[in-house]
Amino acid sequence: DIKVYYKVRSQGDTADFSTISWTPFNGTSLADNNSTVIPSTFQGLSPSVESLNSYNEYKYTANSLPAFKSFAVKIVFNTSNPALAPRCEDLRIIAHV
Numbered sequence: 741d742i743k744v745y746y747k748v749r750s751q752g753d754t755a756d757f758s759t760i761s762w763t764p765f766n767g768t769s770l771a772d773n774n775s776t777v778i779p780s781t782f783q784g785l786s787p788s789v790e791s792l793n794s795y796n797e798y799k800y801t802a803n804s805l806p807a808f809k810s811f812a813v814k815i816v817f818n819t820s821n822p823a824l825a826p827r828c829e830d831l832r833i834i835a836h837v
Contacts, residue, residue, distance in 0.1 A: 741826045743769035743816045744800050748808040762814055763802075769816070771798035811835055 745762035749755065766772065813833055817826040 741818045742771075742798065742828075743818070744771075744798075745769055745814045745816070746802055746811060747814075748805055748811045750806045751809050753809075757810060757812070765800040765802060772801050773799055808835075 744765050746765060747757075747760045747762050749757055749760060815828060817828075819825045
Protein backbone atom coordinates (compact mmCIF):
# COMPACT_ATOMS: atom_id res chain seq x y z
CA ASP A 741 0.00 0.00 0.00
CA ILE A 742 3.05 2.27 0.02
CA LYS A 743 4.91 3.32 -3.13
CA VAL A 744 7.98 5.53 -3.07
CA TYR A 745 9.48 7.62 -5.86
CA TYR A 746 12.52 9.88 -6.14
CA LYS A 747 13.99 12.49 -8.43
CA VAL A 748 17.43 14.07 -8.56
CA ARG A 749 18.88 17.13 -10.20
CA SER A 750 22.36 16.36 -11.44
CA GLN A 751 25.24 18.70 -10.77
CA GLY A 752 25.35 21.34 -13.49
CA ASP A 753 21.69 20.75 -14.47
CA THR A 754 19.75 24.02 -14.69
CA ALA A 755 16.32 22.52 -15.34
CA ASP A 756 13.44 23.60 -13.12
CA PHE A 757 13.18 20.94 -10.41
CA SER A 758 9.40 20.69 -10.85
CA THR A 759 9.87 19.52 -14.46
CA ILE A 760 12.04 16.52 -13.51
CA SER A 761 10.14 13.23 -13.67
CA TRP A 762 9.60 10.98 -10.66
CA THR A 763 11.42 7.64 -10.80
CA PRO A 764 10.02 4.63 -8.93
CA PHE A 765 12.43 2.92 -6.55
CA ASN A 766 13.42 -0.53 -7.84
CA GLY A 767 11.49 0.19 -11.07
CA THR A 768 8.24 -0.74 -9.32
CA SER A 769 8.20 1.80 -6.45
CA LEU A 770 8.13 -1.12 -4.01
CA ALA A 771 10.56 -1.70 -1.14
CA ASP A 772 13.83 -3.64 -1.42
CA ASN A 773 12.46 -6.16 1.07
CA ASN A 774 8.87 -6.13 -0.23
CA SER A 775 8.69 -9.93 -0.61
CA THR A 776 9.66 -10.51 3.04
CA VAL A 777 7.42 -7.90 4.70
CA ILE A 778 4.23 -9.32 6.15
CA PRO A 779 1.52 -6.66 6.46
CA SER A 780 0.17 -6.14 9.94
CA THR A 781 -3.44 -7.05 10.65
CA PHE A 782 -3.52 -4.65 13.59
CA GLN A 783 -6.38 -2.21 13.03
CA GLY A 784 -6.21 -0.01 16.12
CA LEU A 785 -6.76 3.63 15.32
CA SER A 786 -5.70 5.12 18.63
CA PRO A 787 -1.96 5.86 19.05
CA SER A 788 -2.36 5.29 22.80
CA VAL A 789 -3.22 1.59 22.29
CA GLU A 790 -1.23 0.91 19.14
CA SER A 791 1.36 -1.82 19.46
CA LEU A 792 4.95 -1.25 18.36
CA ASN A 793 4.71 -4.68 16.74
CA SER A 794 2.22 -3.27 14.25
CA TYR A 795 5.01 -1.35 12.48
CA ASN A 796 7.02 -2.66 9.53
CA GLU A 797 10.38 -1.39 8.33
CA TYR A 798 10.80 -0.81 4.62
CA LYS A 799 14.05 -0.03 2.87
CA TYR A 800 14.35 1.61 -0.55
CA THR A 801 17.63 1.86 -2.41
CA ALA A 802 18.59 3.72 -5.58
CA ASN A 803 21.97 2.73 -6.96
CA SER A 804 24.16 4.10 -9.77
CA LEU A 805 22.86 7.64 -9.52
CA PRO A 806 24.91 10.46 -11.03
CA ALA A 807 26.39 13.06 -8.71
CA PHE A 808 23.53 15.36 -7.74
CA LYS A 809 22.94 18.70 -6.06
CA SER A 810 19.33 18.15 -4.95
CA PHE A 811 16.85 15.34 -4.56
CA ALA A 812 13.25 14.74 -3.53
CA VAL A 813 11.31 11.73 -2.30
CA LYS A 814 7.57 11.22 -2.80
CA ILE A 815 5.62 8.70 -0.74
CA VAL A 816 2.22 7.58 -2.06
CA PHE A 817 -0.15 5.85 0.36
CA ASN A 818 -2.95 3.71 -1.11
CA THR A 819 -5.80 2.07 0.75
CA SER A 820 -9.20 0.61 0.05
CA ASN A 821 -10.40 1.76 3.50
CA PRO A 822 -9.68 5.43 4.31
CA ALA A 823 -10.23 4.75 8.00
CA LEU A 824 -7.19 2.43 7.94
CA ALA A 825 -4.81 4.55 5.89
CA PRO A 826 -1.09 3.67 5.94
CA ARG A 827 1.09 5.93 8.07
CA CYS A 828 4.75 6.81 8.11
CA GLU A 829 6.75 7.34 11.29
CA ASP A 830 10.47 7.84 11.93
CA LEU A 831 11.32 8.54 8.31
CA ARG A 832 15.07 8.49 7.61
CA ILE A 833 16.48 9.50 4.24
CA ILE A 834 20.19 9.13 3.64
CA ALA A 835 21.71 10.45 0.43
CA HIS A 836 25.37 10.07 -0.44
CA VAL A 837 27.43 9.91 -3.56
